[in-house]
Amino acid sequence: MSPLASHWSASWPVLAAYAALAGTHLAGLALPGGRPEAGRWREAGAFHGGLLLALLALVSPLAYWADLYIWVRAVQDLLLAVVAPGLIVLGAPWAVFGRALRPRAGPATGAPATGAATTGAPATGAATTGIPPTPAAGIPAAPPWWLRQPLAAVLVFNVIWLGWHLPAPFQRALASPAAAAAEHLMYLGAGILFWLQLIGSRPYRPVAPPLRRATLLVSTVAADTVLGMVLVFSSGVLYPAYANAAHHVMTVVEDQQVAGAVLWMGMLPPMITAAVTVLLGWLNDEESLALSAGIDRLLTQRNTHWPSRPRFR
DSSP: OOTTTSOOOOOHHHHHHHHHHHHHHHHHHHSSOSSOHHHHHHHHHHHHHHHHHHHHHHHSHHHHHHTTOHHHHHHHHHIIIIIHHHHHHHTOOHHHHHHHHSOOOOOTTSOOOTTOOSSSOOOTTHHHHTOOOOOOTTOOOOOOGGGSOHHHHHHHHHHHHHHTTSHHHHHHHHHOHHHHHHHHHHHHHHHHHHHHHHTOBTTBOOSSOHHHHHHHHHHHHHHHHHHHHHHHHOOSOSOGGGOSTTTTSSOHHHHHHHHHHHHHHHTHHHHHHHHHHHHHHHHHHHHHHHHHHHHHHHHSOOOOSSOSSOOOO
């Protein structure tokens, strides 16, 4: 049987979580309000793409082969910690979840439903659900306190990413389903927090300036590069728990070296893309400000001490 058609896992907690998140998002998407159709469905595609990638990383044959080969587990780790969280953040599902979870039942007199906003003010029910209200047009929402700490979020992400690749935790997750579940949840949570701080997600905008965000992205790439180099150039077995019968084509050391290359190179495309996007956005903003300032100077009437006409006596 084909490796892609076998070894699928019916992990009911994972499938239930996926169904709950996807169903709630689709229910909120069907409600009126929010962005125009083109932007709404573009964001929905990114969110559901990220959610589906996380699901496939946990229930597809990828999860089975990740228990046998280190390099396959490296692919799984990148999907769960970097790629899937990035797509989820780009999908900006927060306002959609807010519409789906906010109570809509109102009085029988035809008054607006509880939590609805009629004048652009924040919804009343938002405080009870914990979901941030959708801001009025053109007014960005104030980020909560945990989105105003970019350096702390990046440090947490890197500690979790590097920490789980130490030999003891890495092998513990292989032997214990509870440790593996903790690893996967921490990857997803830290990845979402990481991308929220560095690329933003409607209605929240990053609080750090563009150059600082680009620097944090580069520092994350540098930390991952060190991890990849350790695995690629190591001549000893760092993960002896992977010494199984499946390694009859490549040795565990070779498997380990391929995994290092996957981690090393696999982190580069999303991080470089994000850094370039951040810098291009910053340059466009700077050019727009400079152009606006120049136009303002041209249109502003200046007072001069020179008379408009020479006076003759």
